[in-house]
Amino acid sequence: MSNFLWFLITDVAFLLLKLELGLFLSFIMTLCVVLGPTTIFRVMSHPIEYYRAVRRAMQASGRPRIPAPFL
Missing domain, CATH: 1.20.5 (Single alpha-helices involved in coiled-coils or other helix-helix interfaces)
Structure with missing residues (x-):
């Protein structure tokens, strides 16, 4: 038993x-289907560089800067 x-x-x-x-x-x-596999692998392999690239793109577009915890 x-x-x-x-x-x-x-x-x-x-x-x-x-x-x-x-x-x-x-x-x-x-x-992967929604964002694309390239984006997923890029974020997983280099998260800090991806965050900086997104932040630079947002600043270049004239949008207000978002604090890091809320990005």
Whole structure:
């Protein structure tokens, strides 16, 4: 009985982990479709440079400067 209970607990935990991973991957794929994979990889590999480029572009367009936590 103890082995069956242990198997049931680990099986449910594994199914939940698979579900969570699937949701995360579908979220990443949706971002890639919406923003484009190039943008996603650029942000993931160089986040500070991307933030600076966005800030420079916003300042050049004449929009007011947004503080860093709210960008």
